Amino acid sequence: INVSSRRSEISIKNAFLYPNITSKFYDSLPWHLHVSIPDIILRGVDLEEVYFKQKLAVGQLYIKQPEIKFFRSRNQSRNLSFRRVSVPLPKELQLLSIKQFDLDRGMIKIFNADKLAETEILNSNISMVGENSRLTSPGGNQPANFESDNITITLGKTYFKPEKGEMAYAAKQVQFSTKEKRLSLEGLLLNNDEKSFQLNLPSLI
Numbered sequence: 001i002n003v004s005s006r007r008s009e010i011s012i013k014n015a016f017l018y019p020n021i022t023s024k025f026y027d028s029l030p031w032h033l034h035v036s037i038p039d040i041i042l043r044g045v046d047l048e049e050v051y052f053k054q055k056l057a058v059g060q061l062y063i064k065q066p067e068i069k070f071f072r073s074r075n076q077s078r079n080l081s082f083r084r085v086s087v088p089l090p091k092e093l094q095l096l097s098i099k100q101f102d103l104d105r106g107m108i109k110i111f112n113a114d115k116l117a118e119t120e121i122l123n124s125n126i127s128m129v130g131e132n133s134r135l136t137s138p139g140g141n142q143p144a145n146f147e148s149d150n151i152t153i154t155l156g157k158t159y160f161k162p163e164k165g166e167m168a169y170a171a172k173q174v175q176f177s178t179k180e181k182r183l184s185l186e187g188l189l190l191n192n193d194e195k196s197f198q199l200n201l202p203s204l205i
Contacts, residue, residue, distance in 0.1 A: 036066065128153050
């Protein structure tokens with residue numbers, strides 16, 4: 001971790017996020033998340049506000065080429081939901097605000113897993129852009145609440161094969177904007193090898 005007060009910048013190299021496998025709650029969780037990130041850069045950081053006001057304001061958060069892996073336990077029936085996102089904030093912070101958020105050239109994979117095997121059900125490139133995002137602590141050791149004016153998620157070269165069923169799905173690009181509430185797909189391909197069925201849709205909005 002490098003901190004430059006002159007440039008108002010913080011850079012982090014080779015960051016990792018993974019679950020604690022020794023935790024007593026590990027086996028009861030329906031999902032586990034593994035993330036590796038070669039480079040994280042925070043620009044336009046006001047370090048004085050962190051110390052005096054317990055607020056961290058960031059002009060730009062840049063995340064380069066992260067690899068994101070979700071592992072779903074076959075023994076759990078609960079689904080992964082992003083309807084309400086909550087993440088922990090350090091107790092020293094009451095507010096984290098990010099004017100511009102960029103996740104660049106990432107990779108996301110989702111697996112169904114048990115102790116003996118892992119089955120990949122989704123593989124995709126991923127990029128994200130966020131505008132005026134905020135994490136606000138409600139206090140009382142509660143997880144922070146996340147809000148954003150807009151997040152645009154772009155998936156590229158996406159392949160999805162549910163564990164149940166015979167159909168596989170592929171797309172050149174999938175894009176979703178939270179502000180416009182619009183989902184667009186390019187180069188959508190539905191394929192069923194066992195029944196020799198294939199459907200190619202150039203675009204779908």
